[in-house]
Amino acid sequence: MAGKDFAERSIRGALTFFREAIFADETAGLPGVLQSLDPRVKIVMVLLGLLLVLFTRSLAVLGVLYLLSVLLAAVSRIKLGSFLKRTWIFIPLFSLLIAIPAMFSFVSPGESILSAGAFHITRQGVMSAGFFVGRVLASVSLVVLLSMTTRHFDLLKALRCFGIPHLFVMVLGMCYRYLYLFVEMVENTHRAIKSRVGSRIHYRKGQRVVAWNIAHLWMRSYAMNEQVYHAMVSRGFRGEPVALDRFRTRPRDWCWLLAAVAVMLLLGYVEHRTRA
Amino acid sequence: MKPLGITGGPLFECRDVHYAYQGRIPALRGIDMTLSRGERIAFLGANGSGKSTLLSLLDGLIFPDMGTILYAGRVLTEAAFLDEAFTLEFRKNVGLVFQNPDVQLFCPTVREDIAFGPLQLGMDETTVKTRLEALVETFGISPLLDRSPHQLSVGEKRKVAFATVLAIDPHVLLLDEPTAGLDPLTSTHLIEMLATAAGTGKTIVTATHDLHILEDIADKVYVFGQDRRMAACGTPAEILADTALLQANNLIHRHSHHARDHRLMRTPQV
Ligand SMILES: Nc1ncnc2c1ncn2[C@@H]1O[C@H](COP(=O)(O)OP(=O)(O)OP(=O)(O)O)[C@@H](O)[C@H]1O
Ligand SMILES: [Mg+2]
Numbered sequence: 001m002a003g004k005d006f007a008e009r010s011i012r013g014a015l016t017f018f019r020e021a022i023f024a025d026e027t028a029g030l031p032g033v034l035q036s037l038d039p040r041v042k043i044v045m046v047l048l049g050l051l052l053v054l055f056t057r058s059l060a061v062l063g064v065l066y067l068l069s070v071l072l073a074a075v076s077r078i079k080l081g082s083f084l085k086r087t088w089i090f091i092p093l094f095s096l097l098i099a100i101p102a103m104f105s106f107v108s109p110g111e112s113i114l115s116a117g118a119f120h121i122t123r124q125g126v127m128s129a130g131f132f133v134g135r136v137l138a139s140v141s142l143v144v145l146l147s148m149t150t151r152h153f154d155l156l157k158a159l160r161c162f163g164i165p166h167l168f169v170m171v172l173g174m175c176y177r178y179l180y181l182f183v184e185m186v187e188n189t190h191r192a193i194k195s196r197v198g199s200r201i202h203y204r205k206g207q208r209v210v211a212w213n214i215a216h217l218w219m220r221s222y223a224m225n226e227q228v229y230h231a232m233v234s235r236g237f238r239g240e241p242v243a244l245d246r247f248r249t250r251p252r253d254w255c256w257l258l259a260a261v262a263v264m265l266l267l268g269y270v271e272h273r274t275r276a
Numbered sequence: 277m278k279p280l281g282i283t284g285g286p287l288f289e290c291r292d293v294h295y296a297y298q299g300r301i302p303a304l305r306g307i308d309m310t311l312s313r314g315e316r317i318a319f320l321g322a323n324g325s326g327k328s329t330l331l332s333l334l335d336g337l338i339f340p341d342m343g344t345i346l347y348a349g350r351v352l353t354e355a356a357f358l359d360e361a362f363t364l365e366f367r368k369n370v371g372l373v374f375q376n377p378d379v380q381l382f383c384p385t386v387r388e389d390i391a392f393g394p395l396q397l398g399m400d401e402t403t404v405k406t407r408l409e410a411l412v413e414t415f416g417i418s419p420l421l422d423r424s425p426h427q428l429s430v431g432e433k434r435k436v437a438f439a440t441v442l443a444i445d446p447h448v449l450l451l452d453e454p455t456a457g458l459d460p461l462t463s464t465h466l467i468e469m470l471a472t473a474a475g476t477g478k479t480i481v482t483a484t485h486d487l488h489i490l491e492d493i494a495d496k497v498y499v500f501g502q503d504r505r506m507a508a509c510g511t512p513a514e515i516l517a518d519t520a521l522l523q524a525n526n527l528i529h530r531h532s533h534h535a536r537d538h539r540l541m542r543t544p545q546v
Binding site: 029151152156184224227228230231232233234235236237238 | 332335337338360363364367368371372374376378379380382384385392393396397422426440441444
């Protein structure tokens with residue numbers, strides 16, 4: 001019984017997390033600093049940050065970038081707790097898979113600083129594990145920051161300015177919109193099943209109901225697909241969508257962009273100097 | 277600009293129209309019907325009687341397996357819609373509000389959804405924005421503009437779906453159960469808007485099984501039978517008075533006094 005409850009709770013937890021992580025747009029509507037910037041400028045800023053994360057060979061630079069992103073989250077009125085939760089959630093997984101093995105001599109040969117039998121932890125290994133975690137943390141923070149301060153559809157629309165075809169962006173947007181509908185359908189059907197058969201449903205039967213439901217969901221999504229296409233055609237869609245463009249860059253956007261470039265250059269310069 | 281007005285004949289004409297889904301689930305078996313400019317028509321029928329199917333056919337989204345549908349004297353076929361000029365003309369003049377608003381609202385925000393039709397049909401951005409503002413005003417939906425359609429209630433979705441079609445300002449409005457799921461006030465509001473639209477000469481076709489709104493939305497009623505043919509056609513008063521017809525087509529229950537009550541309610545006190 002406990003096992004089943006656990007499964008149910010994890011499914012529900014997963015759905016909630018999914019919904020929160022992917023669909024939450026609330027923080028994007030807050031009157032914060034980053035929220036008020038043009039999405040295109042934000043994308044460029046984040047891309048610059050990511051480039052630096054990728055190319056830097058200094059842990060200090062990674063640290064500064066991470067601190068900057070936390071600072072920006074704070075001035076954008078994002079609760080520190082929810083920001084940290086979203087960024088640190090990936091760390092254990094990556095550490096386990098990559099960073100921890102990287103510390104050992106069989107992955108990173110070098111000067112041993114700790115040994116247990118045949119296993120040696122090397123200094124080079126610790127460094128590369130540190131870099132790895134630092135890079136993941138800094139880049140995830142930047143991306144999470146972008147996604148928490150921008151309406152997701154604006155983000156998609158901004159992609160169009162970088163040469164991504166409009167049709168593609170529109171399809172992404174629709175996927176996104178209908179994905180939500182299906183998450184909701186899954187939840188509703190789950191609730192409907194429970195209300196009809198009660199929670200003490202036999203395991204086997206439960207499996208069958210779930211299988212049937214998935215099949216049903218597919219059929220529904222197929223029928224819906226056709227109907228949505230009809231709805232588009234009915235309003236004049238002829239294969240090449242036209243959209244309202246309402247992005248405006250204002251002087252402050254340019255200021256932020258310049259500031260971002262300056263910070264990146266400064267960090268790059270300082271790193272170069274200390275190395276030389 | 278509007279060749280519809282010039283041609284004297286009917287706006288839509290259905291001749292022995294047959295349609296089956298996937299070629300084997302029959303939905304319509306021989307529909308004959310004419311629709312003139314400025315008329316207000318209701319399609320009355322029980323669930324599954326083919327109302328939505330006929331609306332899709334009239335909107336040129338699907339095409340008859342047998343028989344023909346003419347629009348302003350031109351046969352609606354897949355080939356006819358290859359003609360860009362005709363397609364543009366047709367889509368500007370005929371608008372369909374779908375039964376399921378979730379299908380109709382496919383854009384990420386309400387604002388984009390309302391602007392979608394006019395933009396596809398080549399309207400310039402300033403006109404689109406003016407229309408958007410006007411519609412937002414009439415429907416009182418300004419708080420919803422930047423929300424995603426999935427965050428709306430059923431009634432709000434229906435309102436927005438209606439606005440997305442009105443944004444195109446078509447001459448023919450095809451409405452599939454527009455009042456389903458609306459509270460009485462909103463429903464009355466919608467019916468008033470339809471009356472205003474009809475006053476400006478729009479042709480309005482409404483599919484419904486709601487007997488209460490029949491007299492308010494239509495001058496002529498087509499009753500869809502369970503045999504997937506037209507069972508009757510008449511004025512709302514004639515149809516509502518024909519209890520046997522309504523019973524036979526599952527529109528009222530044998531023991532209900534629905535229709536009679538309805539008549540009593542509507543008859544002016546003398
Ligand atoms: N996509 C589809 N695939 C297969 N059959 C369909 C499809 N859509 C409708 N049908 C069938 O076609 C018939 C007519 O359906 P239609 O949706 O036109 O009825 P309706 O009068 O609009 O019903 P309702 O009042 O429930 O909306 C029904 O028997 C239905 O089962
Ligand atoms: Mg229907």
